[in-house]
Amino acid sequence: NSRVARPSVRKGAVSDDTMTDNNPLTSPTLEPDDTTKLSTQLRTGTAQYQMGKYNEAIALFESAKNLAVKLGDDHRLGTALGNLGASYEKLKQYQKVKEVQEQRLELAIKLKDRQAEGTALGNLGVVYRQLGQLDQAIATQEKRLAIAKELKDKRGQAIALGNIGVAHGIKGDHKKSIEYHKQQLEISRAICDLFGQLVALGNLTVDYQHQGQYTEARKVIDERLNLRPRTAKGQAPARIPSNLNRRLHLDKALATQEKKLLEARKSKDQKMEAMALGGMGVAYGTHGDYQKALELHKKQLTFCRQINHAGGECVALGNVGVDYEKLGEFDKAVEMQESRLAVAQKLGDNRAQAITYGHLGLVYCRKGELETAVKMHTKQLELATTLGDKRGQAAACCNLGVVYDRLEQYDDAIKQHQKGLELTKESKDTRGEAMSLGNLGIAYRHKGDHDQAIKLQEQRLALVRQFTDKKGEAVTLSNLGVSYHAIGSTDKAKELFEQSLKLSKTMGDKTSENATLHRMKTLEEGRIPDTPQSKAGLGLNEVEFGDWSPRSTSSTGSRPSAKHLAIYGISPDQMTIDMTGLDDDPPSQPLTNNTLSSVPETILTEIQDHE
Numbered sequence: 001n002s003r004v005a006r007p008s009v010r011k012g013a014v015s016d017d018t019m020t021d022n023n024p025l026t027s028p029t030l031e032p033d034d035t036t037k038l039s040t041q042l043r044t045g046t047a048q049y050q051m052g053k054y055n056e057a058i059a060l061f062e063s064a065k066n067l068a069v070k071l072g073d074d075h076r077l078g079t080a081l082g083n084l085g086a087s088y089e090k091l092k093q094y095q096k097v098k099e100v101q102e103q104r105l106e107l108a109i110k111l112k113d114r115q116a117e118g119t120a121l122g123n124l125g126v127v128y129r130q131l132g133q134l135d136q137a138i139a140t141q142e143k144r145l146a147i148a149k150e151l152k153d154k155r156g157q158a159i160a161l162g163n164i165g166v167a168h169g170i171k172g173d174h175k176k177s178i179e180y181h182k183q184q185l186e187i188s189r190a191i192c193d194l195f196g197q198l199v200a201l202g203n204l205t206v207d208y209q210h211q212g213q214y215t216e217a218r219k220v221i222d223e224r225l226n227l228r229p230r231t232a233k234g235q236a237p238a239r240i241p242s243n244l245n246r247r248l249h250l251d252k253a254l255a256t257q258e259k260k261l262l263e264a265r266k267s268k269d270q271k272m273e274a275m276a277l278g279g280m281g282v283a284y285g286t287h288g289d290y291q292k293a294l295e296l297h298k299k300q301l302t303f304c305r306q307i308n309h310a311g312g313e314c315v316a317l318g319n320v321g322v323d324y325e326k327l328g329e330f331d332k333a334v335e336m337q338e339s340r341l342a343v344a345q346k347l348g349d350n351r352a353q354a355i356t357y358g359h360l361g362l363v364y365c366r367k368g369e370l371e372t373a374v375k376m377h378t379k380q381l382e383l384a385t386t387l388g389d390k391r392g393q394a395a396a397c398c399n400l401g402v403v404y405d406r407l408e409q410y411d412d413a414i415k416q417h418q419k420g421l422e423l424t425k426e427s428k429d430t431r432g433e434a435m436s437l438g439n440l441g442i443a444y445r446h447k448g449d450h451d452q453a454i455k456l457q458e459q460r461l462a463l464v465r466q467f468t469d470k471k472g473e474a475v476t477l478s479n480l481g482v483s484y485h486a487i488g489s490t491d492k493a494k495e496l497f498e499q500s501l502k503l504s505k506t507m508g509d510k511t512s513e514n515a516t517l518h519r520m521k522t523l524e525e526g527r528i529p530d531t532p533q534s535k536a537g538l539g540l541n542e543v544e545f546g547d548w549s550p551r552s553t554s555s556t557g558s559r560p561s562a563k564h565l566a567i568y569g570i571s572p573d574q575m576t577i578d579m580t581g582l583d584d585d586p587p588s589q590p591l592t593n594n595t596l597s598s599v600p601e602t603i604l605t606e607i608q609d610h611e
Contacts, residue, residue, distance in 0.1 A: 038067045038076055045083060050510040054090045061087060078107055078116060085123065098127045118147035118156055122163065129167050137167045158187040158196050165203060174210045181207060197227060198251045205258060214262055221262070224255040246287060246508070253283035270307045274300050278312075278319060285323065294323035314343040314352055318359060325363050333363045354383035354392055358399060365403055373403045394423035394432055401439055410447040417443055434463040438476060445483050453483045471512070474503035478516045482529045485522075493523055 148156030165180030188196030321336030361376030384392030441456030
């Protein structure tokens with residue numbers, strides 16, 4: 001699996017490559033299955049990393065490191081060290097990252113593996129940059145560049161040039177930074193490295209803005225917006241890897257907002273500038289980088305307060321609240337949403353109040369305070385009804401239905417979902433209709449009416465296929481599999497699970513993939529689905545919360561993953577809510593051999609730093 005590096009303010013990460021084996025140890029006492037155990041620990045650690053469980057991943061990689069030393073397996077020792085670095089980087093424990101990368105570099109030098117040495121130097125250089133040691137970062141990246149030239153490694157040269165440029169930019173020498181990033185871009189174009197081009201163009205955008213060269217910045221942004229994958233022969237590739245496709249969509253969303261930001265600063269339109277900052281946060285949040293989204297939305301909030309823009313402040317408070325909710329900081333999320341509610345009430349903005357009550361309901365639901373969540377969504381429904389907002393009413397009904405489902409009050413859940421379904425049909429909201437059908441089907445399944453559940457899920461499946469929602473299709477197939485499993489049609493259930501799994505893998509959606517694998521495990525073990533043992537811990541988006549916005553879609557044109565989506569408003573008259581799955585993430589253990597068969601031992605390769 002390849003991790004997508006996201007652009008941020010001079011942000012980088014550390015990564016892993018493979019190394020060769022040659023570690024002299026004397027007659028270790030081995031368990032018969034130590035080699036298998038080592039591979040399993042690396043794969044399980046990678047699975048935990050992919051699910052965002054970095055502490056669990058670290059524990060497994062540490063164990064794998066010790067076992068690799070015992071086995072004298074330097075190849076996997078290098079892998080374990082690199083994976084540890086990547087995991088510690090996610091937790092921003094940069095000193096730990098530095099320690100393991102230095103060990104990795106030492107191992108590569110001992111093995112005379114120049115490729116691994118270059119990769120380790122590059123990642124170490126990024127760590128020095130993160131620690132503020134800029135001169136050392138540049139010196140280390142120059143060593144990495146020399147090795148890349150020696151090996152005629154064009155991609156390695158481009159990465160090193162870009163990373164040197166980032167360090168110079170942080171030092172304030174944007175003229176020199178531009179020189180390095182132009183070289184990075186030239187090489188990336190020559191080798192048809194779309195990701196490298198996106199990184200270089202993004203860095204150049206920042207440099208030109210710092211230099212006050214807004215015309216050049218706009219040219220670079222336009223190039224980013226028009227960038228398309230091409231092979232060496234100039235043709236479009238048959239298939240774009242899912243991680244690259246997501247990165248491409250993110251960059252286009254960012255470029256659009258950066259263009260607005262340039263225009264706002266040129267015309268000194270402070271309200272537009274605040275909206276553009278919020279829009280950039282939207283882009284990061286939609287693609288799962290909630291920490292970066294929070295950083296930008298805090299800037300948006302501060303800026304709105306500085307210019308006394310109460311409407312913008314109202315939106316920004318909501319955005320910050322959603323970021324905190326997605327990061328699991330529920331008390332801060334409640335605090336932000338309550339502040340937003342106070343501003344909305346002062347402005348007399350009933351729509352903003354309705355949306356805020358909905359957000360509060362979502363947070364209280366995630367906190368497990370379900371009765372309070374019901375109160376919040378009831379207020380949401382009352383205000384939406386007063387406004388005559390049918391889509392808002394549908395969202396509130398949907399949210400109430402979800403909470404009643406968690407309370408195991410299935411008749412009330414079904415009643416609310418049916419109301420929501422009728423409202424989505426009246427407002428001709430096909431996506432909302434699909435969501436309501438799915439939630440209604442789940443409520444019937446939980447009640448034990450599997451025939452009705454299957455009927456409703458099949459209706460949803462037909463709808464999501466109409467508007468090519470691959471995520472929704474994978475979710476629905478998996479939910480249908482659970483219902484068929486429940487009525488004893490195990491062959492049909494297995495077939496549906498396999499179809500869902502294939503789609504999830506194609507999209508690179510690890511959350512849905514792992515959840516469906518968990519359901520398949522329940523089927524293989526002959527357990528009944530939806531028991532406390534089989535239902536607890538599912539990460540699949542099997543129940544969705546309502547969405548207010550009449551125009552809300554993902555940047556890909558289909559409804560995004562509810563576990564990874566945060567849709568935010570960027571102006572006072574456009575505020576949306578995110579959808580959230582009811583269930584928690586898949587369990588860390590046990591993971592079967594079938595579960596791990598498609599999980600690589602290595603997390604990622606060398607990182608490209610960003611401005």
